[in-house]
């Protein structure tokens with residue numbers, strides 16, 4: 365079974381028992397040879413095959429490993445921001461053991477083959493999901509990436525009309541953004557910035573954050589909101605108090621495990637985190653955390 369999902373929360377590494385050795389407690393019993401038992405040995409202590417007594421663990425022979433529990437949510441919960449469907453999603457508890465837990469990152473989409481057990485989904489393997497376009501770029505198949513026919517025709521036309529302008533195509537594309545709301549020349553600089561920011565996503569360097577400053581905040585809000593629909597993934601911050609810290613939070617569960625939960629910025633990895641109007645960030649801490657992210661390009 366293949367589970368595809370975005371990692372939204374994970375625990376710190378937890379010790380688990382791979383296997384343990386048991387021996388008969390009766391020193392006079394003929395069965396003095398140890399028996400190695402794999403799996404969850406706490407719940408299934410073996411009995412001696414000769415005298416039938418419950419065996420005792422030989423603790424020095426216990427073999428332990430590390431595991432991480434993670435919560436994966438369906439990619440459609442955060443991707444396809446243009447979709448009008450309202451769907452509720454529940455996360456799946458996944459167990460990553462030993463080397464599978466190395467390099468797990470919150471907010472990243474993974475393909476996880478494995479098996480559903482009573483307690484959790486046991487991962488057999490884990491792989492970062494790569495989009496078709498990124499796969500082609502990595503394998504240097506750029507020439508085979510064809511532009512959509514309409515864009516290709518526009519590019520040919522502009523190359524003929526304005527052969528000396530390297531910006532002609534991107535300016536023409538930017539002008540068409542939200543064409544049903546604004547005339548094409550309106551807010552062109554902001555539209556160019558949004559195209560640049562969208563193109564910077566999902567690469568090996570931090571994306572370009574956009575901070576629009578102006579008197580008409582409603583127009584900027586509509587334009588930015590429209591641009592989020594073009595992104596691969598979008599997280600909208602409806603209320604700062606509802607979302608909590610932008611990077612994430614930490615808490616302990618009933619079993620004493622330490623959990624790290626992704627905040628809005630991490631959930632928006634490879635996409636857009638739309639913070640909305642600056643006026644709703646009333647707390648100084650929230651304002652400074654947003655500014656530090658924008659200025660430091662941490663995400």
Ligand SMILES: [Zn+2]
Nearest residue numbers: 388393412415
């Ligand atoms: Zn025995």
